Amino acid sequence: GESVGLHLPTLSVQEGDNSIINCAYSNSASDYFIWYKQESGKGPQFIIDIRSNMDKRQGQRVTVLLNKTVKHLSLQIAATQPGDSAVYFCAEFNQAGTALIFGKGTTLSVSS
Amino acid sequence: EPEVTQTPSHQVTQMGQEVILRCVPISNHLYFYWYRQILGQKVEFLVSFYNNEISEKSEIFDDQFSVERPDGSNFTLKIRSTKLEDSAMYFCASSGGGDRVLDEQFFGPGTRLTVL
Numbered sequence: 001g002e003s004v005g006l007h008l009p010t011l012s013v014q015e016g017d018n019s020i021i022n023c024a025y026s027n028s029a030s031d032y033f034i035w036y037k038q039e040s041g042k043g044p045q046f047i048i049d050i051r052s053n054m055d056k057r058q059g060q061r062v063t064v065l066l067n068k069t070v071k072h073l074s075l076q077i078a079a080t081q082p083g084d085s086a087v088y089f090c091a092e093f094n095q096a097g098t099a100l101i102f103g104k105g106t107t108l109s110v111s112s
Numbered sequence: 113e114p115e116v117t118q119t120p121s122h123q124v125t126q127m128g129q130e131v132i133l134r135c136v137p138i139s140n141h142l143y144f145y146w147y148r149q150i151l152g153q154k155v156e157f158l159v160s161f162y163n164n165e166i167s168e169k170s171e172i173f174d175d176q177f178s179v180e181r182p183d184g185s186n187f188t189l190k191i192r193s194t195k196l197e198d199s200a201m202y203f204c205a206s207s208g209g210g211d212r213v214l215d216e217q218f219f220g221p222g223t224r225l226t227v228l
Contacts, residue, residue: 043203043219098168099157
């Protein structure tokens with residue numbers, strides 16, 4: 001079936017470190033993935049997306065890597081800052097492209 | 113910057129009562145969605161809406177739920193007879209101008225529904 005998931009529920013890093021958040025997905029037909037950040041009491045906020053015809057996409061301080069062979073997605077945050085503390089979700093579209101399917105989320109805690 | 117807005121931010125209701133959650137999507141978007149998030153859990157899809165009709169709904173979206181776009185700006189979610197397990201954050205989202213259904217979805221801040 002369609003599902004996404006994350007390897008670790010929590011990740012704690014020091015300010016300035018690089019963070020890597022992982023996600024595994026099961027639908028090999030998925031062709032669009034999104035990483036969302038959710039701060040406490042707020043809605044999910046788009047960070048970066050990647051389509052299946054790409055292996056890597058870079059944004060400002062963030063990089064998403066897609067490995068279609070093992071159906072694995074990762075989000076790398078460079079020079080992590082306290083403001084990056086949040087829950088991070090990977091999401092994929094269902095086969096019809098009409099709904100986002102979210103993974104369980106990784107809580108990133110950044111200490112100064 | 114355009115954003116999705118939702119009202120109220122918090123709704124408390126008695127079990128069995130009807131609630132209407134309101135959303136104003138981004139003005140030029142064509143696709144509208146409702147998601148919910150039970151405390152501490154992942155975000156779950158409820159329903160998508162396009163061209164004045166439901167395009168997809170999940171198993172959660174049973175006969176107690178309905179959506180409506182009553183005018184050119186609002187998008188509502190109605191729960192006809194609330195149950196305790198309906199307590200959750202409800203997020204509205206919108207996306208897309210044109211034919212691209214696979215597009216970034218912009219989420220509102222959510223309505224926290226508490227059913228007593």
